[in-house]
Amino acid sequence: MKKFSIQLIALFFISFIAISCNKTTENANDDVENEGSHPKLILTKQGVDNIRKNLGNVPIFDKTLADTKAEVDAEIELGILVPIPKDLSGGYTHERHKKNFIIIQKAGVLFQILNDEKYANYVKDMLFAYAKLYPTLPVHPQTRSYARGKIFWQCLNDSNWLVYSAQAYDCVYDWLSKEERETLEKDLFIPFAKFISEGNPQFFNRVHNHSTWGNVAVGMIALVMDNDELLDNALNGLKTDNLNTGMRDNDGGFIKVEGLRLGFFGNLDEPFSPDGYYNEGPYYQRYAMYPFLIFAEALHNVKPELKIFEYKDGVLLKGVDALLNLSDADGDFFPLNDGQKGMSYYTAALVSAVDIAYKFGGENPELLSIAKKQDRVVLDDTGLAIAIGIKEGLEKPFTKKSVNLSDGKKGDEGGVGILRSDNLELVYKYASHGSSHGHYDKLSFSLHEKGNEVLQDYGLARFVNIEQKGGGNYLKENQTWAKQTIAHNTITVNEESHFEGKFEIGTKHHSDLYFYDDKNPNIQILSAAEVNAYPGTEMLRTLALIKDEDFERPFTIDLFKIKSDSKKQYDLPYYYLGHIMKTNFEFETYDQLNPLGKKNGYQHLWKEASGKPATDNTVFSWKNKDLFYTLTTASNANDELILARIGANDPEYNLRKEPSFIIRRKNTQNTTFASVIESHGSYSSVSELALNAYSSITNLKIVLDTEAYTAVEIITKKNTTKIFIISNKDNSTDKNHIIKIGNKEYNWKGSYYYK
Amino acid sequence: MKKFSIQLIALFFISFIAISCNKTTENANDDVENEGSHPKLILTKQGVDNIRKNLGNVPIFDKTLADTKAEVDAEIELGILVPIPKDLSGGYTHERHKKNFIIIQKAGVLFQILNDEKYANYVKDMLFAYAKLYPTLPVHPQTRSYARGKIFWQCLNDSNWLVYSAQAYDCVYDWLSKEERETLEKDLFIPFAKFISEGNPQFFNRVHNHSTWGNVAVGMIALVMDNDELLDNALNGLKTDNLNTGMRDNDGGFIKVEGLRLGFFGNLDEPFSPDGYYNEGPYYQRYAMYPFLIFAEALHNVKPELKIFEYKDGVLLKGVDALLNLSDADGDFFPLNDGQKGMSYYTAALVSAVDIAYKFGGENPELLSIAKKQDRVVLDDTGLAIAIGIKEGLEKPFTKKSVNLSDGKKGDEGGVGILRSDNLELVYKYASHGSSHGHYDKLSFSLHEKGNEVLQDYGLARFVNIEQKGGGNYLKENQTWAKQTIAHNTITVNEESHFEGKFEIGTKHHSDLYFYDDKNPNIQILSAAEVNAYPGTEMLRTLALIKDEDFERPFTIDLFKIKSDSKKQYDLPYYYLGHIMKTNFEFETYDQLNPLGKKNGYQHLWKEASGKPATDNTVFSWKNKDLFYTLTTASNANDELILARIGANDPEYNLRKEPSFIIRRKNTQNTTFASVIESHGSYSSVSELALNAYSSITNLKIVLDTEAYTAVEIITKKNTTKIFIISNKDNSTDKNHIIKIGNKEYNWKGSYYYK
Structure with a gap:
């Protein structure tokens, strides 16, 4: 169908509608077309009229309709397949039931738009097959979920089913006889809705994406059936649930949290x-x-x-x-x-x-x-x-453009900022924990260019719906690696994850915005603080994406200031992707590899090499796809520079074996990591030309670092000097600052200075 | 310029030519346009006329011309930059001189086509700058090359310069005065040509891609200057060179080989x-x-x-x-x-x-x-x-389509075959050594799908022209890793590379075609033998790409038969790219990684994990991009199955840390490795659907393996049985074979049977 021209498709529809509208209806049921109150849920009677009028004249709609028709027709050919539930995601029964609800929703739509009863009959036959099966079903045989469904291994997927099937039902509602509707509602929809709500309050009565699906499933079918009781439960949650505070789901998330509004409104309010x-x-x-x-x-x-x-x-x-x-x-x-x-x-x-x-x-x-x-x-x-x-x-x-998105119900629980400049995108996370899907990565960031990851965030340790990999579900390395702090581009103190890696602590806290400023198109900047991840240790990280004519492309300034009540070990990794080009320090590689540590994610890193800074600057450059990158960082003489690789203690090859450059500063109380990450030059494998393959920086130095101010001086290869200063204690936009560094006085208004 | 429409570009040219042709010539020299015999080399006088007539009416030509003009104009703006030679490739002087010859060749062409003296003047000024510099130059200060140039660190690049500059000279030849030409030829072109020929016979008088450049450089300038002596040297080589047999170049290749024709004809004849x-x-x-x-x-x-x-x-x-x-x-x-x-x-x-x-x-x-x-x-x-x-x-x-390309001057030194079926491409190498750039990888192959590498050939260990990585030249890991047998998808015996990894042995031999057959569009097959790589050990590998309705996509049969005079250890690696999905055997991963061996490339492999076959079939599956692959191989109970990764003993991070699956069969005299590699299914990160993620094979078995025949039986998930038989001793296409396997008789004509 895709090969047909738009004109042909249009012609097809015009002919089709003409034929459809001329034929006498063969509907054996008692309601006839254009009577009754449905569809009303997503499609509406007026909407369907509009669509029919425009068909053949709206290319992207016509094309989607043709694709959908081809897809549904192929499924109709296969017949009604409603197997006894058995498998986890990725397995046959799971995927078949999933396909069914997706297809009947589409078939319902096709019935409305194309007015062809073939589609109504398909929806009806499918729903009746479920109405026959459902009352016979125990809970799903797979026991992995905290809330097992009946059609699927978890109520979540049962809810998916109902969200789609409610739409299909709405489309054929008026076309079905009253008796048919009664059978479907009594044997299928009402017990189905009750099972995923009253039958599973630990699933339904929460603030969580799972519950949103549950609430909506019940709400959708309630709207179709005009059932106020179910609708109220959907919108506001169950009145009683007998759940205990402290219960957890499979991902470690809390099920019951006191004082939250529940139901659809609750799920809109909270997250x-x-x-x-x-x-x-x-x-x-x-x-x-x-x-x-x-x-x-x-x-x-x-x-x-x-x-x-x-x-x-x-x-x-x-x-x-x-x-x-x-x-x-x-x-x-x-x-x-x-x-x-x-x-x-x-x-x-x-x-x-x-x-x-x-x-x-x-x-x-x-x-x-x-x-x-x-x-x-x-x-x-x-x-x-x-x-x-x-x-x-x-x-x-x-x-x-650059954007700073607040987190938290009221917008006061940190946030996520995206700094953008030319082709570079820097994602800075200083948010709340992120419920059960959160990672222990306060003040972490990732860097992207033209859609490629330059400094990556690992993401999850899971192969969603690939059955061979742990049934397509979360792998244990998600907990032992992906969620841990060391897996992220932020500081791990004393080889412990933030909040001891404990959900019940982490979920109570969030980082705080210090300032965000995107007013100057050449300087996009975000600064945020975290004081709870390690009690007694305060962290302030400022990330700026700066466009400056002395640099080929925008560069990142990364200032990570730490103040602690005692001496600690600070590890700051950069998960670069690509191939190392050059370092300005010597490192020793090992004849034998050992893990970097024993726990908190360190057990998953091989220590491949280690070295000491050669000078007060450490320069590390790599090539990612066809571009060069250089990290230049102010070093302390005792820093250890570690080249590591993910993949140790990974008995099932669940992890990607990707590299990291880790700056380790031991036995230090207060300190600041000051770095610049440049994107520069290019390499073409076709012309074999390497352009601008070196950094534009000759020196980077912290020239001032007090409670009140931190200043970094960057000397470029053009012999120009740049100064970046932030006010560490006063983030007001109209405060005037005057400070002297060496012989020079700097005078500015607002929380930062760059020139 | 790229943004302009073709029409605008056309208009531009038509106007431009009109203006150009109307203006009075400002040429101060004594030859005027349209007189003389040049250009004659690449552009010709008649050709230039044709081009001018068609301009504005040939979009892709017009576009290239506009791009070229923009490029050359930008360089003309920069002025004439002819620095004293100093750097290796990637460095400033190297890249500047390289740019110069590329640009003057283009400027010469622009002068001819656009008739604008700006370009002739640029060529002239550039050539005179070189004519002034060249006589003052010693050999290049960098000492790395076996044949150092003057402008560049190696004569090869000097030759590149002359090939392009000769074309530029040809374009302005008639426009220059006789005196100007005499100066250029006396101070620049003749000494330049003599230096790279008589001055460097070890470079010029060889059969090698370097020498081709040298021969052509001298030949091109000879044609422009009408110099018969230089032309004869270019075409037929130097009459005397005083070179000793056994001399080597930087890549380990022989410089002098007795009895070869030399010069351009020699370089056409031999390789x-x-x-x-x-x-x-x-x-x-x-x-x-x-x-x-x-x-x-x-x-x-x-x-x-x-x-x-x-x-x-x-x-x-x-x-x-x-x-x-x-x-x-x-x-x-x-x-x-x-x-x-x-x-x-x-x-x-x-x-x-x-x-x-x-x-x-x-x-x-x-x-x-x-x-x-x-x-x-x-x-x-x-x-x-x-x-x-x-x-x-x-x-x-x-x-x-599938193609089998013979190697060797007479086509009788093995070859390279490419089997193609749908989106799969299998490259099978059974060629001669490949001169100094050859690898010790007899009977190796790589597998590609839709332009992605599925089973990779590592390629070289070099970052061409990236100065940070060993000056952009061959890295020592090219010798210690990339050339070694274990780095390839072929068998290494007793952890020794083919021909002991010695060029002087390897270059004497080649593998031999056993048979190639692409007549049946569903069965593309190539079989080749190698008997010299390990004296006393004979290897016959047959690779077939088969399209069969019981498989989703074409699959590869890999039959590797070995016959030896004593018991050996055979390692057969598969350099899969992607993420392991599942194996049917258990393996142990290690707490500590050690290299797989000490030499011959083994020192560069980390041994990550090892296991034993679980059954008489070993199944190994992985995902590469969005497709699934499964290798099924008939196992011996004592096989060791090794998961390895490139990157050990790589102190400068010169290697890519990519994985390998190695089948190791120890203490065995004669044996056959029989495997099938399937491409199947797909995964979409957007729909999160995994389709057909499992192999279609339930069992693979060698059912017959004699001197004369090897037969493999494949049982599919559809419960169909496939038999693949090859005749090991008779490759004639019309020989009839009748054999009995179990109770069944097979009767066919030709070297293989598949059904």
């Missing part, structure tokens, strides 16, 4: 900051976004009086914007916390998110350019609006 | 097989192709009586075809021998190769599709022909 940042990070926000938005669309259609899109100052639509900003140049989400790399705004959940945000968020033309890249739309009013916008050529580029 | 395969491999063929073809074009223009394109049955044009076939789906050359990965047919040398092959090889329309991808042409008759062909829409896809 979203006023800026639309979702505390688990973009990977899970992407996952949660579909139920949040699809239910919002349903509520908007059925209960417009709730004004759901205006809830909490429009947080749902802000969430879409935040999420798009949390992606790199290729649209891949930054892998904060338990994020799997490669997930991007090309995922289906973001297609609906973008379409819904466009329709209900004032038709922002920048969203059209994302939708155009996605190259498909949702087959409803929102997708139609997008398709019309694209057809009319209204799109504008979605320009990603 | 090219009748199929156009160049014995050093595609990476060096690509490098040599430019001088071979540009000089051929020059000889064709100036000495048409030589019929150079018909020489040795058209070997030069066959060479272009062979080279294009030695590239993967992305156009990257397979990294045989000392090949740097990423070099592709997008390199400038291949632009001229494709253009010349098109013009002088019968205007094969498939070459137009390559030229279109290259998106630029040579600014001469050949490029014009391409541009006109593309403009007229004549191009056809360049379809790469």
Whole structure:
């Protein structure tokens, strides 16, 4: 179908609709077309009329419809397959049931748009097969989950099923007979909804992405069936749940936390900051976004009086914007916390998110350019609006700028900042813990250029849905490695993770913004503090992305200031990706490799080499794809410079064997790590030309470091001198500062100085 | 300029030419335009007329011209920079001199095409700067080369300079005064040509890609100056050279080999097989192709009586075809021998190769599709022909099929076969040693899919022109690792490399084709034997790429039969790239890593893990990018299964730390390794769906293994049985075979059976 030209597709639809509308209905049921109140949930009767009128004239919509029809037709050919539940994710029964709910939702839509009963019959047959099976099912035989489902191994996937099946049911509701509806509701939908709510309060009555799916599943089917009791549970949670404080789920997250609002509203209130940042990070926000938005669309259609899109100052639509900003140049989400790399705004959940945000968020033309890249739309009013916008050529580029997203219900629990300059993107995390998917990585960052990871965040230790790797679920190395502090580009003190690596401590705290300033287009800067990760130790990290004519491309300044109550060992790793080009220090490689430590993630690092600084500057350069990078850092004579590699104590090859450069400063009380990371030059394997392969820096020096100020001097190869100063104690934007360094006086207003 | 539309560019040229042609000449010299005999070398007077007539009407040519003009104009702005030679490749003086010769060649062409004296003056000023400098120069201060140049650290680069500068000189020859020409020839070109020939016979009088450049450099300038003595040296080598047999160059290659024809003809005769395969491999063929073809074009223009394109049955044009076939789906050359990965047919040398092959090889329309991808042409008759062909829409896809390229002057020294089926490409090397750039890897192979390496050949240990890495030259790990047998997907016996890793032995031998058959589109098969690598041990490896409906994608059968005079240890590595998914055997990982051995490349492998076969089949699967792969091999109970990683004893991080799966069979005299490698399924990080993630094989078994026959039985998950049999002693295509395995009789004609 994809090969057909748009014209052919259009012709096909016009002919098809003409034929469909002329044929006499063969519907044997008692409701006939255009009577009754459904569809009303996502598709609406008015919306379907609009869609039909525009068919053949909205290329991206027509193409999606043709693709969907081809997909569903192929599945209809296979017949109704509803196996007895047995497998974990990745296994046959899991994947088959997953496919079923995805396909019947689409079949319902096709029935409405194309008016062909073949699709209604398919939905009906499928739902009746489930209505027959469901009452016979015990809980799922796989015992891994804290909340086992019936169709799937966890209630989460059962909820997925219901969110989609509710939409399918809505599409055929009026077409089914009353008796048929009664059977489906009595044998399938009501017991299904009760099982994932009352039957599993530990799943349903939480603030968590799992619960969001549960709430929405119950809410969607409630709206279709017009069931107020279920809707109330969906929106506000169960009144009673008999859960004990302290219960944990499989990921170690708390199940019961006193004083939280529950249900859909609770899940909107708690994890979203006023800026639309979702505390688990973009990977899970992407996952949660579909139920949040699809239910919002349903509520908007059925209960417009709730004004759901205006809830909490429009947080749902802000969430879409935040999420798009949390992606790199290729649209891949930054892998904060338990994020799997490669997930991007090309995922289906973001297609609906973008379409819904466009329709209900004032038709922002920048969203059209994302939708155009996605190259498909949702087959409803929102997708139609997008398709019309694209057809009319209204799109504008979605320009990603530096952004600072607050975390926490009230926006006062730290945040995540993305500094952007030319092709560079620096992601600085100083957020709250991120619920059960959080990592112990306060003040960590990652650096990206043109969609490539330069200094990586490891992400999760999991191969989602790949059955061979631990059933597709979290691997134990997620806990022993990926969550640990040493796995991140931030400081580990005394080889202990932040908050002792304990969830119950970590989840109580968050880092704090010190200042963020993106006003000067050449200097994007974010500074944040963490005082709870190690009691008695205060950390202030300032990251700046600076564009300066004496450098080929924007460079990063990294100032990590530590103040402690006693002497400690500080390890600051940089997880560079690429091949080492040159170091200015000598290092010894070993004949035999040993792990760097015994616990807290250190047991997973091989110590490949170690050296001492050659001068008061340490220079470490590498090549990543076709670009060169150099880290220049002010060294203490006693620093140990370690070259390490992930992969020790990894008996099942669950980890990626990637490298790290670690600066270790032992037996030190207060100190500042001052570094610059440059992106420079290029290499082409085709022309074999290496351009600008060396750093532009001849020296980097901390010229002042007091309680009040830290100043770094950078001397370039052009023999120019740059000074970067931050005020460590006063972050006000209008405070005047005057200080003298050597013979020179510096006078400025605000929290930093650069020249 | 790239942003301008073709129309604008065309308009620009039409206007430009009009202006140029109307202006009065400001040429102060005594020859005027359109008089004299030059250009005649690459551009010709008639050719320039044709080009001028077509300008503005041949988009790809116009675009290249505009890009070239922009590039040269920017360099002219910088002025004439001719520094005193000092640096190795990657350093300033090296890169500046390299840029100079590239730019003056282009400036010469621009002068001819655009008729603007700015370009002639630039060429003249540059050449005179060299004429002033050259007589003052000692040999280059860097002492690394066996043949030091004057402008560059090696005569090779000096020769590059002359090949390009001769073209520049040809373009301004008639425009210069007689006195100017005399000065340039006396002070620069003649001494330059004599230095790289008579002054460096160890460089000039060899069969080697270096010498090709030397011969061509002298030949090109000889043709421009009409100097018969130099031309004879170029074509036939120096009459006397006083070189001793046994001398070596920096790469360990022999300098003097008795009885070889020398000069350009010698370099055409010896390294090219009748199929156009160049014995050093595609990476060096690509490098040599430019001088071979540009000089051929020059000889064709100036000495048409030589019929150079018909020489040795058209070997030069066959060479272009062979080279294009030695590239993967992305156009990257397979990294045989000392090949740097990423070099592709997008390199400038291949632009001229494709253009010349098109013009002088019968205007094969498939070459137009390559030229279109290259998106630029040579600014001469050949490029014009391409541009006109593309403009007229004549191009056809360049379809790469399976091909078997013989090696050796007479085509009887083994070869390289590429088996292709759907998106899979299997490169099987059973060639001669490959001169000084050869590796000790008889019967090795690599596997590629959609341009990705699935089972890699390591390539060279070098970062070409990246000064930080050993001056951009060969690293010592090239010898200690990359050339060693264990670094390749072939068998190492008793931890010794083939031919004891000795060039003087290896270069005497080659493997032999046993049979090659691509007639059945579903079975591409190549079998070759090696009997000299380990005296007393005979090896026969058969690789087949088979398309069978019981498998999702084509799969590889790998049968490696060994017969020895005593018990040995056989190591067969598979350098898979990607992440291990699952093995069917248990392995122990180590708390401490040690190198796998002490020498012959083994010292560079960390032994990460080791295990024993769990059953008579060993199954090893991995994911590479978004596809799954499974190796299934028939195991002996005593096999050791080793997981290793490159990178031990690598004190400067010169090696890539990539993995290997090694099957070790100890204390065995005769044996056969029988394996199947499947490509199957897919994983999407966006949909998070894993499809067909498991092998289609339930069992693989050697059911017969005699002197005469080897048979393998494969049982699939569909419960079908496949039998693959080869005749080990008779490779005739019409021999009838009848054998009985178990109760079943097999009857077929030819060297193999598959069903």
